[in-house]
Amino acid sequence: MSIETTSNEQDIRLRAGIDRSLRHPVMFFLTSGAAWLAVSLILGIIASAKMHAPGFMDGCSWFTYGRIQAAHVNALVYGWAFQAAFGVIIWLMSRLSRQECKASGTILMAGHLWNLVVSFGIIGIMAGFGTGIPWMEFPVFVWPALLFCYVAIVIWSMIQFKVRPEGHVYISQWYLMAALIWFPWVYLTTNLLIHVFPGNPVMANAINAWFKSSLIFLFFTPVALATAFYLVPKVTGRPIISYSLAKLGFWSLAILMPWAGTQKLFGAPIPVFIPYLGAAATILFFIPAFTAAVNLLRTASADMEIVNNSPTLRFTMAGVFGLIVMAVASVFLNIPDVTLELTQFTISGYGFEILALYGFFSFVMFGAIYFIVPRITLREWLSRRLIKMHFFFSIYGIVTIALVAIFGGVMQGQGQEDFLQPNTELPTYVYPYAWATTISWCFILFSNIFFFLHLTFMWLRLGRRSTHPTLLVSHHAGSPHGEEGDIDNVGTASAH
Amino acid sequence: MSFRIFILGLFASFGVAWLSIIIVPYFKMRSLDPIPMGEDANGTSVVFNPKRAGRIKDGYEVYMSNGCNQCHTQLIRPTYAGTDVHRPGWAGFVYDDERGNTSRETTVFDYAHEKFASIGVTRIGPDLSNFAVRVREIYAKGQSAENWLYSFLYNPRHDPKRRNSTCPSNRFLFEERKIKGNPADDAIPFASKEGYELVPKPEARALVSYLLSLKKDQAVPASINFAPAKKEEAETK
Numbered sequence: 166m167s168i169e170t171t172s173n174e175q176d177i178r179l180r181a182g183i184d185r186s187l188r189h190p191v192m193f194f195l196t197s198g199a200a201w202l203a204v205s206l207i208l209g210i211i212a213s214a215k216m217h218a219p220g221f222m223d224g225c226s227w228f229t230y231g232r233i234q235a236a237h238v239n240a241l242v243y244g245w246a247f248q249a250a251f252g253v254i255i256w257l258m259s260r261l262s263r264q265e266c267k268a269s270g271t272i273l274m275a276g277h278l279w280n281l282v283v284s285f286g287i288i289g290i291m292a293g294f295g296t297g298i299p300w301m302e303f304p305v306f307v308w309p310a311l312l313f314c315y316v317a318i319v320i321w322s323m324i325q326f327k328v329r330p331e332g333h334v335y336i337s338q339w340y341l342m343a344a345l346i347w348f349p350w351v352y353l354t355t356n357l358l359i360h361v362f363p364g365n366p367v368m369a370n371a372i373n374a375w376f377k378s379s380l381i382f383l384f385f386t387p388v389a390l391a392t393a394f395y396l397v398p399k400v401t402g403r404p405i406i407s408y409s410l411a412k413l414g415f416w417s418l419a420i421l422m423p424w425a426g427t428q429k430l431f432g433a434p435i436p437v438f439i440p441y442l443g444a445a446a447t448i449l450f451f452i453p454a455f456t457a458a459v460n461l462l463r464t465a466s467a468d469m470e471i472v473n474n475s476p477t478l479r480f481t482m483a484g485v486f487g488l489i490v491m492a493v494a495s496v497f498l499n500i501p502d503v504t505l506e507l508t509q510f511t512i513s514g515y516g517f518e519i520l521a522l523y524g525f526f527s528f529v530m531f532g533a534i535y536f537i538v539p540r541i542t543l544r545e546w547l548s549r550r551l552i553k554m555h556f557f558f559s560i561y562g563i564v565t566i567a568l569v570a571i572f573g574g575v576m577q578g579q580g581q582e583d584f585l586q587p588n589t590e591l592p593t594y595v596y597p598y599a600w601a602t603t604i605s606w607c608f609i610l611f612s613n614i615f616f617f618l619h620l621t622f623m624w625l626r627l628g629r630r631s632t633h634p635t636l637l638v639s640h641h642a643g644s645p646h647g648e649e650g651d652i653d654n655v656g657t658a659s660a661h
Numbered sequence: 662m663s664f665r666i667f668i669l670g671l672f673a674s675f676g677v678a679w680l681s682i683i684i685v686p687y688f689k690m691r692s693l694d695p696i697p698m699g700e701d702a703n704g705t706s707v708v709f710n711p712k713r714a715g716r717i718k719d720g721y722e723v724y725m726s727n728g729c730n731q732c733h734t735q736l737i738r739p740t741y742a743g744t745d746v747h748r749p750g751w752a753g754f755v756y757d758d759e760r761g762n763t764s765r766e767t768t769v770f771d772y773a774h775e776k777f778a779s780i781g782v783t784r785i786g787p788d789l790s791n792f793a794v795r796v797r798e799i800y801a802k803g804q805s806a807e808n809w810l811y812s813f814l815y816n817p818r819h820d821p822k823r824r825n826s827t828c829p830s831n832r833f834l835f836e837e838r839k840i841k842g843n844p845a846d847d848a849i850p851f852a853s854k855e856g857y858e859l860v861p862k863p864e865a866r867a868l869v870s871y872l873l874s875l876k877k878d879q880a881v882p883a884s885i886n887f888a889p890a891k892k893e894e895a896e897t898k
Binding site for chain 1: 664667668670671672674675677678679681682683684686687688689690691693724725726727728729730731732734736738739741742743744745747748749750766767768769771772773775776777778779780781782783784785786787817818822823825826827828829830831832833834
């Protein structure tokens with residue numbers, strides 16, 4: 166990774182102080198997030214296996230398909246994705262606002278509470294107390310607790326932004342502030358209008374569809390983009406190619422994406438403009454996605470060697486490719502009268518969510534984790550082989566899931582359209598794709614077990630004491646990681 | 662761009678969409694006027710209002726909390742959005758000459774009294790809009806619809822014709838108990854031991870009540886009937 170150009174001793178001390186102040190909350194969020202990811206993947210494998218082998222773990226109420234699929238998705242969203250986002254948000258905001266975190270105790274406590282509540286939620290779903298509302302299956306008591314934890318975790322980042330030293334506001338801060346403001350707004354609206362003041366049941370479906378899409382497009386996407394816009398210039402040591410392109414990308418996301426999501430209600434008894442607007446907005450996701458992706462790719466492509474060698478950049482750029490695929494999929498899957506109604510009730514909905522959550526968001530988060538963790542633990546990653554395993558098996562898995570989501574969904578939809586076939590044929594349209602999904606989840610689980618172990622070693626401060634970052638190629642014939650050095654002095658530790 | 666303008670921009674860009682596709686439609690749809698259906702024999706006016714109370718409501722909770730909606734939809738889309746209407750037994754039936762084909766699209770009133778319309782996520786299994794009629798008229802013809810459903814829920818693949826089904830077995834909704842006196846009417850023939858019987862738990866009874874209430878092919882008032890009988894058809898009746 167690059168050497169920061171500034172040699173100002175004060176700056177270095179400030180960064181080291183920020184990293185030290187956030188060590189415990191950030192490591193807690195990342196490690197427990199990775200553990201939840203592993204849990205979610207195991208649940209996902211079981212759920213997916215039941216699609217082609219219904220006898221698998223059959224007849225047990227806790228593991229019946231409807232419950233375990235819900236538990237899998239909720240563990241992925243609230244257990245892994247949100248916690249990874251929290252870890253990265255609080256660190257990025259402190260670094261970008263140039264202030265130490267003064268509330269790490271509160272954040273850590275709220276983080277523990279978040280984990281406790283998510284555990285209750287998952288157990289509640291599996292015990293049969295779920296609501297059955299997609300992405301909101303947690304028993305109803307969970308949502309106020311999660312919202313409370315959310316506020317207790319991120320309010321400090323918002324304060325840091327408000328009282329930041331005068332000067333330039335970086336692109337990443339726009340995205341972070343937007344995500345931090347939009348998420349509670351979306352979450353509160355949705356839960357109030359579905360659980361507290363129930364209105365029309367069909368409208369509740371529309372609100373729920375909008376909620377899922379808003380979580381993806383207005384929380385996970387901006388957080389991942391903020392991270393990528395921080396990491397790419399930082400590691401390559403080059404400024405972002407175009408500032409006005411970044412501006413266009415940000416404001417097009419802000420203006421277009423709040424309209425997206427309701428196309429799931431296509432053909433339902435609801436005012437027709439709602440699904441059509443949702444489809445139009447989701448298709449237009451390619452504007453914010455491509456502008457951001459082009460900006461990041463052109464910045465990084467100036468030095469392909471760094472992209473290839475740095476674990477951070479390799480994961481981040483894979484995430485940016487995931488963003489491009491996601492944008493193509495949101496165009497391809499949502500064209501009314503062509504593919505929208507065809508894929509409306511197929512596995513492509515789930516596949517798209519996984520593509521967004523894993524193929525784009527998680528890859529960027531992995532990139533960030535490979536960058537942040539050595540800085541806050543003052544240790545380097547143990548093994549580049551583990552990192553490579555993590556990367557390649559994740560890539561194999563997610564590419565398969567993306568292909569299955571896009572093409573399998575269309576094929577399944579074609580089968581469903583053939584109304585002369587008997588009902589008993591319906592499950593067979595999904596067999597081959599369910600097999601592919603199970604296998605790719607196994608690959609992803611395999612890769613993430615290594616990741617979790619590696620991260621846990623780092624958390625236990627068992628990392629390498631070295632001034633040389635762990636790169637994916639070896640430069641020195643003598644030692645695989647180059648010359649060892651002492652990093653326990655402030656200056657060198659934070660110069661990376 | 663000052664901080665104030667930036668935050669204002671965030672609120673405005675999000676708020677406009679939030680108001681237009683969530684808040685205003687929510688309040689507009691919150692209190693839909695009931696649709697009059699004409700008068701009954703006593704001269705009181707009737708509105709379209711499917712029954713959904715008591716055990717049917719409990720069954721809806723069981724349906725949702727077990728995630729049946731992950732694989733089963735309950736939505737007959739108009740022809741511009743799919744071929745649902747044409748699939749035999751999904752949108753309606755031909756009961757007799759007088760009513761003709763009852764196939765119709767789902768209306769907003771079909772989900773009345775549900776907290777969250779069970780439109781569903783995917784269609785791994787068949788659509789259940791008119792499942793009750795399919796069970797009564799086709800699957801369980803000549804026997805008790807409840808018992809057919811209990812057997813189906815216990816083991817969806819017990820019928821060789823349904824070996825492709827990936828519906829999970831809901832064995833946990835049943836209990837095996839010793840026969841005391843006469844065997845129960847709703848016992849299913851899968852008991853493992855002699856002298857014991859398999860009977861549905863209350864959740865299974867509620868779920869079956871709900872499933873046997875799934876009927877969305879009633880005649881609807883002309884104002885929400887999107888496929889009214891053609892003129893010549895109406896004249897020949």
